Amino acid sequence: MTTAHSPVAISSHVAPAGQSFSARLNGPWHERALQVFMGIVLAHWAEHLAQAFQVYVLHWPLANARGVLGLWFPWLVKSEALHYGYALIMLVGLWILRRGFVGSSHTWWMVAFWIQFWHHIEHALLQGQVIVGQNLFGSPVPMSLAQLVIPRLELHLIYNTIVFIPMVIAMYRHLVPPEAERVRMRCRCAGEPRLAAA
């Protein structure tokens, strides 16, 4: 029987034959998958950065400040599709990559997941009101629950921020883990496990 940090176990990173797709995603492919996922997350933030730049530096009217994608595809910004799609991608990404995290990084990653899960429920509520044709609280437009407390544009940014913060903490704990957690990791995100421990 070998342990997770033995040379035999490490060799499985290189030759993952027989592993399920999910196990590969959370093992030998975890580092690359996280990079892609983080790329998507940062692309979304880049859209907000571009929009803020258009409003506060270029002084464009808010209606014209549609980020980068929105300049070429205005319908993306005007419909719920983009926001809902991103919320869904975030939720799926957080879920399928969770098993690569161990210890405290796993805890922080799951905190991000559950916050995103609630964010997604809010989007589902909006969609539901459109489908049913009846809005909550007698409002003329679909309403989310958090809008009752934070009724302005910033709500979207707040949601993304409170998901992003635990996600970054999880990434940090995952990439720079304590030794006790590093030897339990199945991926190479924190570098090669120390063979000396075997």
Add this chain to the structure above:
Amino acid sequence: MRENLAWPPLDVTRSTWAERFLAWPGSRLVMPLAMFALAVAAFAVHMSGAGAHPHEMAAHRGAPTRIIADQRVGPYVASVWTDPEVGSGPMYVMLEAADGQTFTPPSAVRVGIAPVSGRLPEVLHDAHSEPMRRGARFMTDVAFDRAERWTLRVLIDGSAGGGQLTSQVAAMPNAAAGPFVLVLSLLPFLAVTGVWWRAAVARRRISALP
């Protein structure tokens, strides 16, 4: 003999409710099924055209507040909702039949705005009708050019009768957080750069170990 590396072992040192849920065998089915169902629902909504509903952006634009509540005007009971931001202010006029009468839609609803200070003349905006299951909803976008108090007039005309509603509303600067949003949007890039740099340093240190 090699250890089965398909899934990491459960961390028995932690037992939060989230961990217990994850340890439940059914949890592996619940989440994929729920996500699949939500994705199908979202796709269906989008394909049906509802995804392009003009007011779906409410969650990202700000919720309107009611400035006139259930006020009798002619044969209608009217409510007026708005999200008065500088630049763009959506106005919603919600109408229902008064006293159990049969609802007859008005032929025209207009919204007039003028600064209370009197520095600009009143500008009238024609509101367009939007589908409703009960009563009627009229919507228009008005332009507040400055954060100040504005006089609002809603004019309703129709074969069943009509009337006028008046109120005042304070336009606010859009995106109240202001340039803070710019800083906030920059932070994720700084955070990821910091994490990446710290991880690179840690990796170099580990690879230098004997």
